[in-house]
Amino acid sequence: xxxxxxxxxxxxxxxxxxxxxxxxxxxxxxxxxxxxxxxxxxxxxxxxxxxxxxxxxxxxxxxxxxxxxxxxxxxxxxxxxxxxxxxxxxxxxxxxxxxxxxxxxxxxxxxxxxxxxxxxxxxxxxxxxxxxxxxxxxxxxxxxxxxxxxxxxxxxxxxxxxxxxxxxxxxxxxxxxxxxxxxxxxxxxxxxxxxxxxxxxxxxxxxxxxxxxxxxxxxxxxxxxxxxxxxxxxxxxxxxxxxxxxxxxxxxxxxxxxxxxxxxxxxxxxxxxxxxxxxxxxxxxxxxxxxxxxxxxxxxxxxxxxxxxxxxxxxxxxxxxxxxxxxxxxxxxxxxxxxxxxxxxxxxxxxxxxxxxxxxxxxxxxxxxxxxxxxxxxxxxxxxxxxxxxxxxxxxxxxxxxxxxxxxxxxxxxxxxxxxxxxxxxxxxxxxxxxxxxxxxxxxxxxxxxxxxxxxxxxxxxxxxxxxxxxxxxxxxxxxxxxxxxxxxxxxxxxxxxxxxxxxxxxxxxxxxxxxxxxxxxxxxxxxxxxxxxxxxxxxxxxxxxxxxxxxxxxxxxxxxxxxxxxxxxxxxxxxxxxxxxxxxxxxxxxxxxxxxxxxxxx
Amino acid sequence: xxxxxxxxxxxxxxxxxxxxxxxxxxxxxx
Numbered sequence: 001x002x003x004x005x006x007x008x009x010x011x012x013x014x015x016x017x018x019x020x021x022x023x024x025x026x027x028x029x030x031x032x033x034x035x036x037x038x039x040x041x042x043x044x045x046x047x048x049x050x051x052x053x054x055x056x057x058x059x060x061x062x063x064x065x066x067x068x069x070x071x072x073x074x075x076x077x078x079x080x081x082x083x084x085x086x087x088x089x090x091x092x093x094x095x096x097x098x099x100x101x102x103x104x105x106x107x108x109x110x111x112x113x114x115x116x117x118x119x120x121x122x123x124x125x126x127x128x129x130x131x132x133x134x135x136x137x138x139x140x141x142x143x144x145x146x147x148x149x150x151x152x153x154x155x156x157x158x159x160x161x162x163x164x165x166x167x168x169x170x171x172x173x174x175x176x177x178x179x180x181x182x183x184x185x186x187x188x189x190x191x192x193x194x195x196x197x198x199x200x201x202x203x204x205x206x207x208x209x210x211x212x213x214x215x216x217x218x219x220x221x222x223x224x225x226x227x228x229x230x231x232x233x234x235x236x237x238x239x240x241x242x243x244x245x246x247x248x249x250x251x252x253x254x255x256x257x258x259x260x261x262x263x264x265x266x267x268x269x270x271x272x273x274x275x276x277x278x279x280x281x282x283x284x285x286x287x288x289x290x291x292x293x294x295x296x297x298x299x300x301x302x303x304x305x306x307x308x309x310x311x312x313x314x315x316x317x318x319x320x321x322x323x324x325x326x327x328x329x330x331x332x333x334x335x336x337x338x339x340x341x342x343x344x345x346x347x348x349x350x351x352x353x354x355x356x357x358x359x360x361x362x363x364x365x366x367x368x369x370x371x372x373x374x375x376x377x378x379x380x381x382x383x384x385x386x387x388x389x390x391x392x393x394x395x396x397x398x399x400x401x402x403x404x405x406x407x408x409x410x411x412x413x414x415x416x417x418x419x420x421x422x423x424x425x426x427x428x429x430x431x432x433x434x435x436x437x438x439x440x441x442x443x444x445x446x447x448x449x450x451x452x453x454x455x456x457x458x459x460x461x462x463x464x465x466x467x468x469x470x471x472x473x474x475x476x477x478x479x480x481x482x483x484x485x486x487x488x489x490x491x492x493x494x495x496x497x498x499x500x501x502x503x504x505x506x507x508x509x510x511x512x513x514x515x516x517x518x519x520x521x522x523x524x525x526x527x528x529x530x531x532x533x534x535x536x537x538x539x540x541x542x543x544x545x546x547x548x549x550x551x552x553x554x555x556x557x558x559x560x561x562x563x564x565x566x567x568x569x570x571x572x573x574x575x576x577x578x579x580x581x582x583x584x585x586x587x588x589x590x591x592x593x594x595x596x597x598x599x600x601x602x603x
Numbered sequence: 604x605x606x607x608x609x610x611x612x613x614x615x616x617x618x619x620x621x622x623x624x625x626x627x628x629x630x631x632x633x
Contacts, residue, residue, distance in 0.1 A: 066623045074616040106608040451633035533619045541626040
C-alpha cells in the first residue's frame with residue numbers, strides 16, 4: 001500500500017463524513033416538513049398532490065403504504081417495458097434504434113424500477129435518448145425515492161407510539177424526489193457537464209482519427225462468410241480505420257442521479273470508465289463521492305429523527321469500519337499485482353511513471369486506488385456503476401466487492417434500502433444480546449418481539465436464497481453454463497457475482513458472462529424483483545408493528561445502542577451472517593482462484 | 604411474448620400483495 005493510496009482513501013473518507021452531517025440534518029428537516037425548500041416549493045408540492053388526487057394529510061397503515069409502493073412500482077415497471085418496446089415509434093431517437101428485445105426489456109424494466117440497474121445491454125447501441133431519459137432516468141429518481149420513503153416509514157415506527165399509521169407514501173416519495181434528489185442531481189449534473197460529461201441530443205458524430213488504425217481480418221465473401229483460399233485457409237485483408245463514430249446523448253443528467261441515487265446504470269456500456277461519462281480526476285472523485293453521500297447522510301438523518309443523533313453515528317461507524325477494511329483488502333491485493341506476471345519479469349512496482357500492480361481492466365488515468373475505492377463504494381452501496389472491470393481484478397481484489405454485496409447491501413447500501421437493512425441487522429443484534437443476558441430486547445425504546453424477528457428473518461434470508469439458489473440453478477442448466485466465457489473457478493465467480501448483484505439489487509457485473517440471454521434476463525430479473533420488494537414489505541410490517549407499540553423507558557438492563565460495544569456487536573452480526581452464508585460459495589470461486597494463482601510460483 | 608412478460612410482472616406484484624396480506628395476518632396472530 002503506497003502513501004499516495006492511503007492519502008487518497010483518507011481524503012475520500014474525510015470529505016464523505018464531513019458532508020454526511022449537514023446533508024443528513026437537511027434531509028431530516030425535509031421529512032419533518034421544516035426545510036427551506038419545503039417552504040419555497042410547498043405550493044408546487046401541493047399542486048402535485050392535487051394533480052395526483054392525493055390527500056397529503058391522510059396517514060396510511062403499513063399495509064396501505066406497502067400497497068401504494070407496489071402499485072406505483074408496478075405501473076413504473078410496465079411503463080418502462082412499454083417504452084423500450086415502442087422506442088422505434090417515438091421521437092428523440094437520432095440513431096433510429098429499433099425496439100429492445102422482449103427479454104432484455106423485461107430485465108431492464110425491473111432492474112431500473114427496483115434501483116438495481118443491472119444492464120444486460122449496451123446503452124449507446126440499444127436505448128434511444130427518450131428511453132434513457134423518460135424511462136431509465138425517471139426510474140433512477142423514483143426508485144431511489146421509494147427506498148428513502150420505506151426508510152422514513154420505518155423510522156416513524158420507532159418515533160410513534162400506540163399509532164396505527166406510518167405516514168403517507170406519496171408525500172414521502174414526493175419530498176424525497178423534489179427536495180433531495182432533484183436539487184442534488186441538478187448541481188452535480190451541471191458540474192459534471194462542466195467537466196466534460198456529454199449532454200447532447202445530436203446524432204452520433206463521425207470524426208477523423210488522428211492516428212488511423214490498421215488491422216488484419218478475414219475477407220468476407222458475397223454470402224457474408226469468410227472467403228477461403230485453395231488450402232481452406234481464410235483470406236486475410238488489411239483494413240485501415242480512419243473514422244470513428246462517437247456515441248453522445250443526454251449523459252450528464254443521467255450520470256448525476258445514477259450516482260446519487262445508488263442506481264448505477266451507465267449511459268454508456270463502459271459506464272464510468274467511459275471518457276464521456278467520467279472524463280477527469282475531479283469528475284471521478286465527485287461521482288465516487290456521490291455513491292455514498294446520501295446513504296452516509298441518511299444515518300445522521302436517522303439519528304436526528306429518532307431524537308438521538310448518537311444512534312445514527314453508531315450505525316455509520318459500523319458501516320465505515322467494514323467498508324474501510326474491505327477497501328484496504330482490494331487496494332492491497334490490486335497493488336500487489338499478479339505473481340504470474342512477476343514471474344515473467346513484468347515490472348509491477350508503483351513508481352512515478354506507473355501505478356504498478358494489476359492494471360488489467362483499469363483505466364491508467366484512475367490507477368489502482370481510484371479503481372479499488374470505486375469498486376468497494378459501488379458494491380457497498382447498491383450502486384453498481386463501475387470505472388474498472390471487476391472481472392479483471394485479482395481473485396482477492398474481486399472477492400471483497402462480491403462479499404460486500406453478499407452482506408446484504410447494508411454497508412451504506414442503497415439510498416434508504418441500505419439503512420433499513422442495517423436497522424434490521426441492529427434488531428437482530430439486540431435480539432442476540434437479549435438472548436445472552438435473558439432480557440426482552442429493546443431498540444430505541446421499542447420491545448423487539450417474535451413478529452419483528454420473523455420479519456427480520458425474511459429480510460436476512462431472502463437474498464442468500466436468491467443468490468445461492470440462482471447460482472446453483474444457472475450452473476446446473478445448459479442455458480446458464482453456455483453463457484460463461486471462462487472455465488473453472490473464475491467462471492463460477494462470474495455466475496456467483498451476477499446473482500449476488502441481482503439478489504441484492506446492486507447491478508454491477510463481473511463481465512465475462514454473456515448475460516443478455518433469455519435465461520439470464522429472466523432469472524436475474526426475478527431475483528431482482530424479489531430482493532427489492534420481498535425485503536421492503538417485511539420492513540414496512542416491522543414499521544407498522546413498532547408504531548403500534550408503546551415506548552419503554554430505558555432501564556439499567558437496557559443495552560445502549562450508541563456505544564462502541566454495540567458497534568462491534570452489529571459488525572459481528574453482519575459479518576457472521578455473511579461469512580456463514582457465503583464462505584462456502586466464495587471458497588469455490590475467488591479463493592480457489594487465488595490459490596491457483598499463488599501456486600504458479602511453486603516448484 | 605410482450606403479454607407474457609407483462610403478465611409475469613403483474614403476477615409478481617400480485618404475489619407481493621399476498622406477502623403483505625400474509626405478514627399482516629402473522630402480525631394479528633402474534
